[in-house]
Amino acid sequence: MAGFENNPLMPELARVEERIAETADVVSFRFSRTSPLPLGYRPGQFSMIGVPGFGEAPFSFSSLANGDNTFTHTVRVAGNVVLALHRLQPGDHVAFRGPFGAGWPLEKAHGRNLIMVAGGIGMAPLRPAVEYVLKNRDRFRAVFLLYGAKTSDEILYQRELARWNEGITVLLAADEPQGRLPLEVHKGLVTKLFDFVPVPVSETVTFTCGPQVMMKFAAARLILDGQRDTDIYVSLERRMECGITHCGHCQIGAKYVCKDGPVFALADIMRFQDTLL
Known part of the structure; x- marks a missing residue:
């Protein structure tokens, strides 16, 4: 089968190797491509996953490329494609295209x-950035992950939090803290966690991903504290159908989320009203 290397609109098969229930409605799928060639992708990029009979949808990579032909997507139940995806078991196949887009400027x-500021399912696109930092810890100064969710039960990757906290500072927040997690969960919005970050934002780069209202208030707080809008990066969600700018559905101003993003510097998009930033 002709693959992405020849035509970015032509999918190849990918096999479900493993599925891991992260929460009641979020599952991580580890896939392997039919092609044995290593799949190179950057943290923050995405692929298009198709389920025959249900369509195709974009998903950010939630794993760090490790030099083989496997990759992971973490998906929450929302829409027909994801509902069909959630029914898949190891051994089933999907259509795969990618990688696409611009990733986190690590x-x-x-x-x-x-x-790194994450809200809800927005932790998934930031997970490979966390793993990159841990793998290359000596390249960074102080590193903080601020992660918020509606409830403690909705916090993703709970089995990994303690390991992450050994290399970086992980701060958690929830509207309704409950249950037992390996780290303390503060009550309130994720933006409250900025109070526990003792580094000057003038010497800091920020990545944020999650609900747009969360990113809006996080960016506003950072700018108020003195961070430059060229040092704040956001990952945007838009209706992406082709991944290569042909359909135009993801256009904001003169930019395309599928090509120029999904990761943007705040300075490049804040003038566009439909970003809500």
């Missing part, structure tokens, strides 16, 4: 402080 944070 090199820009080398030698500086890094703050």
